[in-house]
Amino acid sequence: MDTLNNWRERLISKTTRPTLITTYKYWLWFGFLLVITGNGVFQYWKQWQHGLYVTDMRDRISWGLYITAFVFFIGISHAGTLISAILRATKAGWRAPVTRIAEFITAVALLIGASFVVIDMGRPERIFNVYLFGRWQSPIMWDVMAITTYLTASVIYLSAPMIPDLALYRDRLADKVGVVRNFIYRTLSVNWKGSPKQQKLLGKAITIMMLVIIPIAVSVHTVVSWIFSMTLRAGWNTSIFGVLFVAGAIFSGVATLIIIMAILRRIYHWEEYLTEKHFLYLGYLLAAFGAFMVYVNLSEYLTEGFNLEEAGLFAFRQLFLEDFAAMFWFYIIGGLLGPVVLMLVPKTRTIAGVVTAAILVVVAMFLERYFIVVTGLRVPLMPYEAANYAPTFVEWSIFAAGLAIFCLLITIALKIFPMLAIWEMTEEHAADISDRPTEEPNMVGADIVGSLTSTERLPDAGPPAEGGGS
Amino acid sequence: MTDKSGEAKRSQTPKGEVPISIGSVDRRGAIKLLGLGALGAVPLVASARVMDGLVRDIVKGSVAENQAADTVPTREAGRIRQWTMVIDLAKCDGCQSQGTPPQCTTACIEGHFAPQPMEWIEVYEAELNGGGSQFIPTPCQQCENPPCVKVCPVGATFPTPEGTVLIDQDRCIGCRICMAACPYDRRFFNWGTPPIPPEAALSDYNPDHQAPASSGTVMKCDFCPEMARDGTLPYCIQACPNDAVWYGDLEEDIATNGRTVVKATKLVSDNNGYRLKEHLGTMPRVFYLPGHGEDIGRDPHDEGRMPTEWPWIERAEGAVTWTR
Structure with a gap:
């Protein structure tokens, strides 16, 4: 029978695999991302020179793909909060292998999303006017405040639970990696020795951050929605926008997490840790949020449509029947109902089914962000012909670069950081097997204590998730 | 120093008199002078601005302060003018009778060097309920409860004590949330490097006249506060061949279209004046008197107007233009 120590050693070797082994495929992928990024940078340089003239945005549709990307990426960043903070708070035991990836997605997506505003x-060179002359009455300032707070909190919330794992890397990989990574491990593991005092402090820190980050995350996408809903435009000026955006954010965040989990699982053979159970649970979450999104949409469109105003009529026509109908119905049927159906039908209640649902959701949520931004601006305010908008090559290139940098940062992180939460997973596994009436019930504790050096002792102080199990 | 420049301007108008009445004396002359492709005259206007700007620049701190403290035209101590505009739609035919593009828009473009395609005062053609159309010249509505000001993250667009809303293009970061917020489609963005004719390039920048335009910032109708202080009517009013546009001061309750001087509130009430999208609560300072050009004999079924032109665009080197 697998002892806990063996289990843990195997986990460590599997987790360090991406850090220690780099194949040519990795460099191929890396190069591919660099090319896309390079093109985006070049196109942005053009935009820097000629102004936003190089986009297809104009006075009447004055926001487009960039703001779509901003909302989309900030939305994706909600992966980390939900999975990690909410599941940690509710002591859902199965979350351990998923949290680290989710937290990385959060930090990276936030960086990309915030860049799109700039x-x-x-x-853009006047960005610091926001600090010099900032008016707290402006929804943009709310966003600046909320997003910077969220970014700070997310980085802390990512790095704090990683400390014991980084200390492990510091001790185990010292002679296997170069100077840079050694420096990173030494610095970020903040002299972690696993002493009871340190464990206690870490447990406290994680608990506090977990509780703090949930309201921050909710506030972030709420104020993102308020950028739109504080205007006097049909389709935007509605109190449901905050709910719609936050739910949509978590929805797309979970979907992105599922996709990235599936990719990593496949490449690094993490099947043992990212099991079908994890995918299914996340899939149920997806389905639940899909159903909730249907409800929010229905509530919104019925309230607005029942006593249809002139501007509302225009907004509805373009959305339901005309220019944006394909997008809208794909969003409703494919993106919202799709995951529900896929999770309801037993045949598709598989990893493949969940990943399919996740891809549908990410695409649909991107389209939703796009049509919310563009249709809201497109409704004519005065007697003029409605304008049209089609993103230019420059805009698509920069958006693609945003996606590429998102992937790039995660790709780089794979080479440095432990993508699986080793200590939390071990803890959970220990709790798991101690729950079971195993052959040697009393050996478990001894196993842990006895076989680990002092620096690698399991930090079992984490208040979250103890005794979670099944 | 600051006070002197303000004093100098005020002294051009005899104390207690309506400054705009000066413009009305020689209105046609003013049109010729300012106007409509009279090349020689334009630099004059511009150079007056340059001097103005120079004086102000030496003394100015922040623009908003400058606005608030130095240049507010007071009739008497403690009284601040409250600019308003009344547009008589019964007298507007979109310049169909002139066979020209709307003269208000043209004069505005000439005077402000508004980059193509910006029509700070745009003549919309709206359908009438019984068929046919009316023309609605639409400047910035200068809301008392301005949605654009509320959303600006850096205070680049700000209300003045005179009740107008201006934009400081030196501070604007180009986020365009004000454009999303404006319910009247009255804000314009410099998507590219804006066309700047030589005479505008000379002008010293000031939010009061917004010239020269700068890339990546928002512009709009400013209600010509400088001209009003100097005792002249805004370009659009000077140019209107049918005296359809009135400019006035709600504080003194007076308005003029360049020909007659009337009580502003009475003008609005007597003619069933209304404001655009009143239900939004933006409280515009622009009032409309209903109509479709019937006072000057326009048939509502005679639709369409000449497209606006930017005649000076050819003098702006390397000009980039776009469409709205």
Whole structure:
């Protein structure tokens, strides 16, 4: 029978695999991302020179793909919060292998999302005016405050639970990796020795961050929605926008997490840790949020449509029947109902089914962000012909670069950081087997204590998730 | 120093008199002078601005302060003018009778060097309920409860004590949330490097006249506060061949279209004046008197107007233009 120590050693070797082994495929993928990024940088340089003239945005549709990307990426960043903070708070035991990946997605997506606001600015070099002259009455300032807070909190929430794992890397990989990574491990593991005092402090820190980050995350996508809903435009000026955006954010965040989990699982053979159970649970979450999104949409469109105003009529026509109908119905049927159906039918209640649902959701949520931004601006305010908008090559290139940098940062992180939460997973596994009436019930504790050196002792102080199990 | 420049301007108008009445004396002359492709005259206007700007620049701190403290035209101590505009739609035919593009828009473009395709005062053609159309010249509505000001993250667009809303293009970061917020489609963005004719390039920048335009920032109708202080009517009012547009001061309750001077509130009430999208609560300072050009004999079924032109665009080197 597998002892806990063996289990843990195997986990460590599997987790360090991406850090220690780099194949040519990795460099191929890396190069591919670099090319896309390079093209985006080049196109942005063009935009820097000629102004937003190089986009297809104009006075009447004055926001487009960049703001879509901003909302989309900030939405994806909600993966980390939900999975990690909410599941940690509710002591859902199965979350352990998923949290680290989710937290990385959060930090990276936030960085990309925030950059798109700057990319969208007419005078990006004046970004510091926001700090010099900032008015707290402006929804944009709310976003600046919320997003910077969220980014700070997310980085802390990512790095704090990683400390014991980084200390492990520091001790185990010292002679296997170069100077840079050694430096990173030494610095970020903040002299972790696994002493009871340190464990206690870490447990406290994680608990506090977990509780703090949930309201912050909810506030972030709420104020993102308020950028739109604080205007006097049909389709935007509605109190449901905050709910719609937060639910949509978590929805797309979970979907992105599923996709990235599936990819990593396949490449690094993490089948033992990212099991079908994890995918199914996340899939159920997806289905639940899909159903909730249907409800929110129905509530919104019925309220607005029942006593249809002129501007509302225009907004509805373009959405349901005309220019944006294909997008809209794909969003409703494929993106919202799709996951529900896929999870309801036993045949598709598989990893493949969940991943399919996740891909549908990510695409649909991107389209939703796009049509929310563009259709809201497109409704004519005065007697003029409605304008049209089609993103230019420059805009698509920069958006693609955003996606590429998102992947790139995760790809780089794979080479440095433990993508699986080793200590939390071990803890959970220990709890798991101690729950079971195993052959040697009393040996478990001894196993842990006895076989680990002092620096690698399991930090069992984490208040979350103890005794979670099944 | 600051006070002197303000004093100098005020002294051009005899104390207690309506400054705009000066413009009305020689209105046609003013049109010729300012106008409509009279090349020689334009630099004059511009150079007056340059001097103005120079004086102000030496003394100015922040623009908003400058606005608030130095240049507010007071009739008497403690009284601040509250600019307003009344547009008589019964007298507007979109310049169909002139066979020209709307003269208000043209004059505005000439005077402000508004980059193509910006029509700070745009003449919309709206359908009438019984068929046919009306023309609605639409400047910035200068809301008392301005949605654009509320959303600006850096205070680049700000209300003045005179009740107008201006934009400081030196501060604007180009986020365009004000454009999303404006319910009247009255804000314009410099998507590219804006066309700047030589005479505008000379002008010293000031939010009061917004010239020269700068890339990546928002512009809009400014209600010509400088001209008003100097005792002249805004370009659009000077140019209107049918005296359809009135400019006035709600504080003194007076308005003029360049020909007659009337009580502003009475003008609005007597003619069933209304404001655009009143239900939004933006409280515009622009009032409309209903109509479709019937006072000057326009048939509502005679639709369409000449497209707006930017005649000076050819003098702007390397000009980039776009469409709205």
